[in-house]
Amino acid sequence: MGSLHGIQGCLVDLDGTLVRGRQMLPGANVFLESLEGRFVIVSNDAEHTPLELSRGLKRLGLTIAPHRIVLAGATALDEIARWRPRARIAMMASKSLMIHARALGLVPVQERPDVVFLGRDRHFSYERLMVAANAVRCGAELVVANPDLVHPGPHGAVVPETGALLAALLACTGPVPCRIIGKPEAALFEAGLALLALSRNAVLMVGDNPATDGEGARRLGLRYFELRDGVFPEISARAPCRDPAGMLALSA
Ligand SMILES: [Mg+2]
Structure with a gap:
């Protein structure tokens, strides 16, 4: 995985990344909090609406507003x-x-x-x-x-x-x-990018599946962080408003 310099926001997979079955994965809520709102969930879910999923995730302990959820x-x-x-x-x-x-x-x-x-x-x-x-x-x-x-x-x-x-x-x-529409095709990534309103070189795709998350990111020219053993990308506590470049500092 390459440098994470200049990353300002993330597209984040759901199943296997933040949740598995009916359980939130360890560290998922801390990771999302560290992004300070600069993330969009992109999931191949083909059954629910964002509102339904938001409510379901709340029951698992993850608070994610429906407008931050893009589902296939x-x-x-x-x-x-x-x-x-x-x-x-x-x-x-x-x-x-x-x-x-x-x-x-x-x-x-x-x-x-x-x-x-x-x-x-x-x-x-x-x-x-x-x-x-x-x-x-x-x-x-x-x-x-x-x-x-x-x-x-x-x-x-x-x-x-x-x-x-x-x-x-x-x-x-x-x-x-x-x-x-779903990953690895472009439509879901593009919908997520439109919500983030960031340039592609400032966006990191975080997921667990190289065939969908990784391949889709590669096609769109996004950097990709693959979760292994439940380890999320680490984000420094530096507040972006005090960062002259307006960047988050991440390290793999
Ligand atoms: Mg997944």
Whole structure:
């Protein structure tokens, strides 16, 4: 990992970095406090809204405002609403993302959708697969929250993720173009960077997964700190207002 000189803010992964399962990881709250507000969470979560997640994290002891949380599922819907306002959308998604889509002016439908959206749908079924596959075959645009196949569950179990549902869909359609929003693709990083409002060379991506956090950071030209053994980047206590360069001093 290179120098951290000049870093002024962080994009921070969630699962495996700040929390695991239903537990906050040691040092996560101290690390966020040390950033003095200059961070945005970027997570491939494809099921919750930022508000829901903020409330869930609070129960684990992490206080993070919803406007500092960028999630793949909710961001995908934000992007669809921007690209195609009031689009008819077939949703393989949680109830809360369906509510989010309606709030954005999108119209969830089962027939003749303009867009098929694939999130982490715990009620994914034969019927939903049939709707999605045929809509995509008929020309609906396919938007996928994240490409992850599984994420680690308790006691060594795996939890199926959105990419596993995508694999089922592609088994029916064959290769089709799709837009993927989650890491390592650029959209989530770009949404986080827009919130930080810092130049890319002043932003550090902090995560635990070289294939998503690291690869995405590399593509966007961000520096990357990979958590190993739960060790966070160390930030000096120097207040930025007393630092002539306006920089945080970090050391790996
Ligand atoms: Mg992670």
